[in-house]
Amino acid sequence: MTNPTPIRDVSVGEDGIRLGQFVKFAGLLDSGGDVKEAIVDGEVRVNGDVERRRGRQLRVGDLVVFGGRTVRVSA
16 A cells, blocks of 8 residues: 655645646746646646636645645645
8 A cells, every 4th residue: 555645735825826826836837837738738636626727716725736746725
């Protein structure tokens, strides 16, 4: 049995952040173009569901998964 990927917390403050900004801010991808492509192609999940909207507003506690890495939005 394999161990699940550890969840890393990334602090964005209380107001939340948009998905496209968060993927880059959290270091999951380096460029805005790569972020856009990954989201449009359905490679990013939010709380277990594929999310294709870069502008989706994330809130504290949301889980973002990309490339086998899981990152939680924290305050």
